[in-house]
Each structure stands twice: as C-alpha cells, then as structure tokens.
Amino acid sequence: MNPSHMTFSKRTNWHRQPNKLSRLIDSLRKNGKSIIDLTISNPTECGIGYPEEEILSAISNPSVFHYEPDPRGLLSARELVCEFYKKKNIVVDPSNIFLTASTSEAYSIIFKLLCNVGENILVPKPSYPLFDYLAQLNDVELNYYCVRYDHEWQVDIDSIKTAINKDTKAIVLINPHNPTGMYLRQNDYRGIVALAKENNLSLIVDEVFIDYAFESEEGRTASTAGESEVLTFTLNGISKMMGLPQMKLGWIIVNGQKPIINEALERLDIICDTFLSVNTPVQVALPKLFDAGKIIQQNILTRIRSNYSTLITQTLNSSCSALTAQGGWYGIVRVPRIKSEEEWALQLLETKGVYLFPGYFFDFEDDGYLIVSLLTESFAFQKAVSEIVDYVSTV
Ligand SMILES: Cc1ncc(COP(=O)(O)O)c(C=O)c1O
Incomplete structure (x- = not known):
C-alpha cells in the first residue's frame, strides 16, 4: 500500500493532477503567449478602481493594538453590519451576528453546527466547486437539487423534494x-x-452577490437576514460585497424561533471561540471600509453590467448564445454540442488565446456551456467575446 495512505486522512486523499486545461494554460504562459483571462474571479487583479487612500487610512488605526476576543466579533463591527441591513429596511440584532474570516469559513462552521458524520446538506447543481471540499472537510454528504434554464434560470422545487431524505439537515x-x-x-x-418547516431543516442563504443585480425587478427575494420562520x-x-477578498471578513446572521435560536447561538459561541479567526484590524477598519466599499462596489457594478451587455449584443445572431442572467460576476455562453465543453475550452485557448472554464467545472448537467467572468477588463472582454463568436461560427 502507498505509505501516504496510512499517514494521511482519507478525507484529504484528493485527486490533484492538473487537468488538460490547466496544463495548456501553464505551457502557453511559459511560452509568453498573450491570453485574455475570462476565468478571473479576483476583483483586485482586473483593473477595477480602488480608493486606495481611504483603504489605507481605514487600516491605519491605533485600536488595532488592543485585543478583545469575542466569539461573535467586536460589537462595534457587528453594529455596523446591522446598519448595513437597516438601510435595506431589515432589523438585525447584533447578538445574532457572528463575524467570520470569510463566507467559506462560515459554511464550514454551520456544517459543523448542524451535521453529524454522514448527514447531508442540499446544494444547487450547477454550482461553484467549493462545496465538495467544504463537505469533505466536515464529513458531510452533499445531495443536489437542480437549477434549470428555460429562457431564464429557475429553481426546480420538485428536485428539492426528491433530494430530501431522513439524513438531510x-x-x-x-x-x-x-x-x-x-x-x-x-x-x-x-x-x-x-x-424546510415540514422536514425540520435549516436554511443557509448565501447572499454574497446580492448587491450585483444587472437591473432591478419585482418578485425577487430580498435578503433573508430578518427571516425567522425556520432556523436561517x-x-x-x-x-464580494466590497471587492475586498484580501481583508478576510464575512458574517453569519442567525434567525429562527426560540428556543432553537438560543441553542444555535450558544453552540456557535463555542465553535467560534475555539478559533477566534477574525483579525482585529479589519474589524476596526470596518466603518471606513464600508464607505470605500460603496465606491468599489459601484466600479464593479459598472464593469459587470457593461460586460454583460457586450456579451448579449455580441452573441446575438451568432452560432452561440448568452444565457439570460440577472446579476453576479459570471456570464454563460451556450455553444453547439458538436464538441465537448473541454474541447471548446482547449481550442479557444490554443487558437484564440481566450481562457475560460467549461460548464462541467461547475457541475452543469448537460454539455455545451462555457463560463465567462464579467470582471475582465472591458476592452479585453469585447475582444474575447468576438473571438469566441468568430471561432464558433467557423468550425
Ligand atoms: C456564491 C459564493 N459564496 C461564497 C464564496 C466565498 O466567498 P469568501 O471569499 O467570502 O469566502 C464564493 C466565492 O467565489 C461564492 O461564489
């Protein structure tokens, strides 16, 4: 037996070989080929304007020299989070907030709170790839429900009903x-x-892109930060909200009926007290970061709205089409299924220097989808989309 199998846990026994696409991008970059990156998800690296002076002044604060450990995070920072929701007409009690280092960490904390080994959580399919790792690291199983496209995307409620079983939390x-x-x-x-009520399930609602709508529209669910019908x-x-991933600050807002909510808060206190993972500088910087964040968010909104509109107009009357989206940082292009998604992605990279992800990276059920980041600098984005349209029409 391979000795590493005896040394390390099975849960970390991941497949780590680079895939064909990452091998190709590495070799093209080594050879100096110019690439337009439509996979970029880091807003600090794509020419978005940041109010640097304001951010520097936010972190230069003498309060960073004092350490006041609190499993929920500094009260002053939690009160600012409440202010943020107040502007959305949602009342949040600061004692129901837990600050975390990131949303990914927040998921992990909640999985630990809710699940015994082998119990499951329902997640949407397609979705972004982080869930597999989060579930494995917490010994939780994932069950899937579907999000389907028919002129626009919609949750398939029947698939949620089917996916719920006795171990679903x-x-x-x-x-x-x-x-x-x-x-x-x-x-x-x-x-x-x-x-959720009928099956005694909790809801975990991820709103990291909620402020990135392309247009406003009636009938959308607003933030659930004030909802308490089920444990939420x-x-x-x-x-994402302020385009500041390097600052490492997220939060969980816990709502529900008494006494379950008190039990949740007390158990979360112990989980968060074990790690105390949120740093003091970001918490004391938060008032000024909220101000700077408005400018950054506006700059990101301008970028993604302009790129989404480019995507729609440039793919009109072409052999590929852009799927209708309502917000967020990604666009989806449907291409003819005469090749696999991987072939499309490899060939676009090799022949046109356009780097994008195939849909199966995000667990799309069917073939024929390519995912493009709307964060890419607008001129490069236009060029990349016209290369995609051109390539698809000539093969
Ligand atoms: C929907 C969604 N939620 C959460 C995250 C993780 O965010 P954070 O940087 O706060 O961990 C991501 C990252 O891409 C995401 O796409």
Missing part, C-alpha cells in the same frame, strides 16, 4: 446563484421555507 440557497446569476423568486423561496443562516461578507 439543511438547504443551501445562493441568492443570486453562482454561476447562473439567478435571483431567487419570492414564490420559490416561500415554497422552500414550507418544505444568512451569509455575506466584504470579499
């Missing part, structure tokens, strides 16, 4: 969903709450 809702950009409809949300964990953080 929670349903993850991503509003708006990544990578499809679908906002959750109020009717669907009410149906999901009813299912609402997640957000400054990584």
Whole structure:
C-alpha cells in the first residue's frame, strides 16, 4: 500500500493532477503567449478602481493594538453590519451576528453546527466547486437539487423534494446563484421555507452577490437576514460585497424561533471561540471600509453590467448564445454540442488565446456551456467575446 495512505486522512486523499486545461494554460504562459483571462474571479487583479487612500487610512488605526476576543466579533463591527441591513429596511440584532474570516469559513462552521458524520446538506447543481471540499472537510454528504434554464434560470422545487431524505439537515440557497446569476423568486423561496418547516431543516442563504443585480425587478427575494420562520443562516461578507477578498471578513446572521435560536447561538459561541479567526484590524477598519466599499462596489457594478451587455449584443445572431442572467460576476455562453465543453475550452485557448472554464467545472448537467467572468477588463472582454463568436461560427 502507498505509505501516504496510512499517514494521511482519507478525507484529504484528493485527486490533484492538473487537468488538460490547466496544463495548456501553464505551457502557453511559459511560452509568453498573450491570453485574455475570462476565468478571473479576483476583483483586485482586473483593473477595477480602488480608493486606495481611504483603504489605507481605514487600516491605519491605533485600536488595532488592543485585543478583545469575542466569539461573535467586536460589537462595534457587528453594529455596523446591522446598519448595513437597516438601510435595506431589515432589523438585525447584533447578538445574532457572528463575524467570520470569510463566507467559506462560515459554511464550514454551520456544517459543523448542524451535521453529524454522514448527514447531508442540499446544494444547487450547477454550482461553484467549493462545496465538495467544504463537505469533505466536515464529513458531510452533499445531495443536489437542480437549477434549470428555460429562457431564464429557475429553481426546480420538485428536485428539492426528491433530494430530501431522513439524513438531510439543511438547504443551501445562493441568492443570486453562482454561476447562473439567478435571483431567487419570492414564490420559490416561500415554497422552500414550507418544505424546510415540514422536514425540520435549516436554511443557509448565501447572499454574497446580492448587491450585483444587472437591473432591478419585482418578485425577487430580498435578503433573508430578518427571516425567522425556520432556523436561517444568512451569509455575506466584504470579499464580494466590497471587492475586498484580501481583508478576510464575512458574517453569519442567525434567525429562527426560540428556543432553537438560543441553542444555535450558544453552540456557535463555542465553535467560534475555539478559533477566534477574525483579525482585529479589519474589524476596526470596518466603518471606513464600508464607505470605500460603496465606491468599489459601484466600479464593479459598472464593469459587470457593461460586460454583460457586450456579451448579449455580441452573441446575438451568432452560432452561440448568452444565457439570460440577472446579476453576479459570471456570464454563460451556450455553444453547439458538436464538441465537448473541454474541447471548446482547449481550442479557444490554443487558437484564440481566450481562457475560460467549461460548464462541467461547475457541475452543469448537460454539455455545451462555457463560463465567462464579467470582471475582465472591458476592452479585453469585447475582444474575447468576438473571438469566441468568430471561432464558433467557423468550425
Ligand atoms: C456564491 C459564493 N459564496 C461564497 C464564496 C466565498 O466567498 P469568501 O471569499 O467570502 O469566502 C464564493 C466565492 O467565489 C461564492 O461564489
């Protein structure tokens, strides 16, 4: 037997070989080929304007020299998070907030709170790839429900019903969903709450992209930060909301009925007290970061709206089409199924220097989808989309 199998846990026994696409991009980059990157998800690396002076002044604060450990995070920072929701007409009690280092960490904490080994959480399919790792690291199983496209994206409520079994503990809702950009409809949300109530499940609602709508529209589910019909964990953080992933600050808002909510808060206190993972500098910087964040968010919104509109107009009357999205940082292009997604991605990279992800990276059920980041600098984005349209029409 390979000795590493005896040394390390089975849960870390991951397949780590680079795939064909990552091998190709590495070799092209080594050879100096110019590439347009449509996979970029890091807003600090794509020419978005940041108010640097304001951010530097936010972190230069003498309060960083004092350490006041609190499993929920500094009260002053939690009160600012409450202010943020107040502007959305949602009342949040600061004692129901747990600050975390990131939304990913928040998921992990909630999985630990809710699940015994082998119990499961429902997550949407397609979705972004982090869930597999989060579930494995917490010995939790994932069951899937579907998000389907028919002129626009929609949650398949029947698939949620089918996926629930006796070991299901929670349903993850991503509003708006990544990578499809679908906002959750109020009717669907009410149906999901009813299912959660009936089956004694919690809801985990990820709202990291909620402020990135392309247009406003009636009927969308607003933040669930004030919802208490079932035990609900609402997640957000400054990584996406303010385009500041390097600052490492997220939060969980816990709502529900008494006494279950008190039990949740006390158990979370112990989990978070074990790690105390949120750093003091970001918490004391938060008032000024909220101000700077408005400018950054606006700059990101301008970029993604302009790129989404480019995507729609440039793919009109072509052999590929852009799927309708309502917000978020990604666009989806449907290409003819005469090749596999992987072949399309490899060939676009090799022949046109356009680097994008095939849909199967995000667990799309069917073949024929390519995912493009709307964060890419707008001129490069236009060029990349015209290369895609051109390539698809000539093969
Ligand atoms: C929908 C969604 N939720 C959460 C995260 C993780 O965010 P954070 O940087 O706060 O861990 C991501 C990252 O891509 C995401 O797409």
